[in-house]
Amino acid sequence: MSSFDPNLLPYYNPDVERRVCLITGGNSGLGYYTVLHLYLHGYAVYLAGRNQQLVSNAIESIKKEAILRRSKYTHSQLEKRFLGTMHRLQIDLLSLDSVELATKEFKQKEKYLHLLILNAGIMAVPYNKTNDGFEVQLQTCYISHFLLTDRLIDLMSSVESDVKVNESNDKTEKCDIVICNKFGTVIKDPRIIFVSSIGHWFAFFHYSLDYQYNYFPNIIFTLFRYGMAKCAGIQFTKTLAKRHPSILSVSVHPGIVLNTNLFSHLTHLPLIGTIFWVFFQIFAWFLGVTNEEGSFSSVRCSLSDDIDISNDNGKFYSTFGIEMTPSRIASNEKYSEESWAWTVQELNKRGHNINSL
């Protein structure tokens, strides 16, 4: 087991350096613990979720857990460890219009964003299409996150545009590059994290995102569709890292975490669901990690100074934030560009024009 300790990661004092995070799916599973740790480290965290009651419940529960954990800190630790804030944001990733509305609401509240965690996901559900015409897993895990990133990147993005001319106008002196977003706010160390999965290996051959793979038996092909969505997410962060080199973009596999809601469709199937449940419990006992441990790859990639833009942009991290090589398909630059182009084209076709990516 890893010796990862989130308490060793940097803490931010919101009165000195207010840092803002938006996370999708922060109300349950791994996302819940990711929010807890960011809150404990001083972040203003927006939990973007589709059910506001569940989000409110999570916020209340995280506050209680944070009080409990802080009660175990020493006095000197309390002086250096600052609590952040938590906020709700309405978003349903099954609807592109909802993504648009969420980003508008967010922009009314915040003028900058340091950390975007694309965490929400569904897995192994029956074949279905959203009203936007995408397969449900593809839209929830990948397409909506692509649109969300496009709409928010100008709040975190570093436009290397303004060159500060030094007072003396001495052209021999080196000019400083001012890194700021469109509101002129300097964004220090912006990061985008896509929560992918080891399941991206299910997409083991070169696929087209256009293909629906709606064949019998669903239990096999649904996993392939999930794999495609998670593979596309890794490709997305790799291409982001190339196109937006001043933002650290990485993807993670949290670990095998069998007590989240992710597997609920499988465990609720009539009869066979019980078999799945027993299998998952046995599997989790030997190979699984807890929900909190499952959050550590995201937590490390969010906060650690050891992961930096010059060496690590575009990388893939596994459980506890250990670097890992993704599949051949996920790593392929040509395929990644193809997925990117397809996504832009499909979103444009639906009137959700991609402007900033």
Ligand SMILES: NC(=O)c1ccc[n+]([C@@H]2O[C@H](COP(=O)([O-])OP(=O)(O)OC[C@H]3O[C@@H](n4cnc5c(N)ncnc54)[C@H](OP(=O)(O)O)[C@@H]3O)[C@@H](O)[C@H]2O)c1
């Ligand atoms: N658990 C694992 O072993 C494992 C392994 C590899 C990767 N992952 C990835 O880790 C991420 C988190 O999964 P988890 O295990 O923590 O599962 P989880 O407990 O089911 O959490 C998923 C989160 O996504 C949200 N979500 C789902 N559909 C949404 C939608 N249409 N709009 C907005 N939010 C939506 C859920 O909100 P509701 O509560 O409203 O449903 C929930 O907050 C997923 O991307 C998953 O693919 C998990």
